[in-house]
Amino acid sequence: MYAQMVKSTGKGVTPREEMSDEERAFQDRVDADIKIEPRDWMPEGYRKTLIRQIGQHAHSEIVGQLPEGNWITRAPTLERKMILLAKVQDEAGHGLYLYAAAETLGITRDDMTEQLLSGKMKYSSIFNYPTLTWADMGAVGWLVDGAAIMNQVPLQRTSYGPYSRAMIRICKEESFHQRQGYDIMMKMAQGSEAQKRMAQDALNRFWYPSLMMFGPSDAESVHSAQSMAWKIKMNTNDELRQKFVDQTVPQAEFLGLTVPDENLKWNEERGHYDFSQPDWDEFFNVLKGNGPCNAERLSARQKAWDEGQWVRDGLLAHARKSAARKVAAE
């Protein structure tokens, strides 16, 4: 999910006979579910892929604050205001845990931020879509967090120790995110005519972008195969997307809302829902920078960075002065 544009080095999974002794020992540990820790030997491709994936996951959390942050000042009750604030704050915290995990691999947070702002590193495509009504707060929690959870739960078993532990912590805190989103959808779907319309409209706009979150089919992808062998990736994109559809359609039906897919149908033989693929052209356009909000998201992050420079510098200068005074006093 956060592996968009992540290309591990090499042309696919190295056959065991061609591995060096170190690589073989490494792979054995991964296969035995023994965690890889920061100072362990690891293939350079493993390190690079992880930095990219964890970093992009972290960026996604931070940029993900913006579409929801958009509605904090307009939350319709004190309770909703607090819940939304707490959720967005959690996302900042999750970004922090993930940056911390990535930093154990030899990159700094500032470096990762620079790569985000220059476009070298990406964030999840979904956050390039606008939040236009209060019902979007419901849709984001229900669908976007729902998709993210689907990806995050298996990642708790990922091979890299700090990433795995960050995911465990995140999953614990994630539990209320999806529920509060669905709760908003329920209130809307059972509310006034205008609210029902808002809820259906939100589902219409967020359904396909949520499916896109899992990424295109990786049946052909050599990079996916290597990531799976290294347990950086735990399921295929198609697997997760199918699971998400199967789980979410009944939830939509319970709300009395219609999923915007005429081809959506339960397939008794497969034991799954048949559904339409999202428009992958749209997805690649968004990745390229042509989504509805790409420019706004990045410029907001750039602004926060630029306008915060004097603050970071000021507090650091003070800390150094204080330390010097302490030494002088001793």
Next chain:
Amino acid sequence: MSSVTPGELPDSEGKGKSPRHEWPLWEVFIRGQHGLNHRHVGSLHAPDAEMAIKNARDVYTRRNEGVSIWVVESRHISATAPGEKGPLFEPSESKIYRHPTFYDIPDDVGHM
């Protein structure tokens, strides 16, 4: 312990630029209200120890009371290299008297 001194790792992406004045990295250890020891929970950036503790309160405890926080600058942590064998890691199996099951305590003594 999953912490590490970043400077000792091989150069990855993004290094080699002019040094920014980045806040130092701190490792955070928390002992919960009913906990027995401090456990490593992650890291964060702060300009000094005092702010690191305040940030740790906000980030890692969400301000639960009665919690003890330690912070250490990451660069001050020394760690063993994994796979190190030898005197540091003499297997405890060879010192069986350290294991409670070695001793045959009569039942009358009660729970021990």
Next chain:
Amino acid sequence: MADIDQTALLQFLLRMGDNTLILGHRVSEWCGKAPVLEEDIALANTALDLIGQTQLWLGYAAEVEGKGQTADDLAFLRDAWDFRNVLLVELPNGDFGQTLMRQFFFDAWSSILMPRLANSADPRIAEIAEKAAKEVAYHVERSADTVVGLGDGTEESHKRMQAALDYLYPYVGEFFLSDDGDAALAAAGIAPDPASLRAEYDAFVERVMARATLTLPEDRFAHSGGRNGRMHTEHLGHILTQMQWLQRAYPGNTW
């Protein structure tokens, strides 16, 4: 006498709740935009605490009012002229330094008031204040440290903090204005006379500003019109158009 007390009490509770509501709202505007992640999280904590306190103060206010309203009704359905917050909290965030300077001025006052209110003759007020006091103790430590850190930081941060101080200080005096309602509550042991907090406030603020290497203005002029509702700033109207829009556009809906 009881009626007067009730009016004075309601006024007091609205003042307390409107302060935390408007300030909490202002601080929440920083979400996703703070200079550094750790500060983003800290500001969100502050905003959460303030809005939580709002629910308590306005909840009690609604009961005292006795018209069957809720805290939400008071927050989302009153027009600007019925708000009783001090002007300080409705001022724009400005840069991060201005936000933290405003926060410090508020926290310093709150940190002196809450312990007094914890001894209120009104048990409900005492309960709310006791809970808020713990949060405020943490807030004031953080905001004071940031004011000091930025005041005594770089040349640029010092300049910005001095500018923030110069802009905000004329709004600080409003905390300490007293009217007949305040006098009645003080006489009844429900809340201290606002003016009685000034000396302690000044001493505390002076200590912090000295450490921050910042200069307090000589002029003690104080803008007013917020806590008595006579004249808010232009900013409050804009805040309310954001905050109240959904409830106004879709009246009577459940959210």
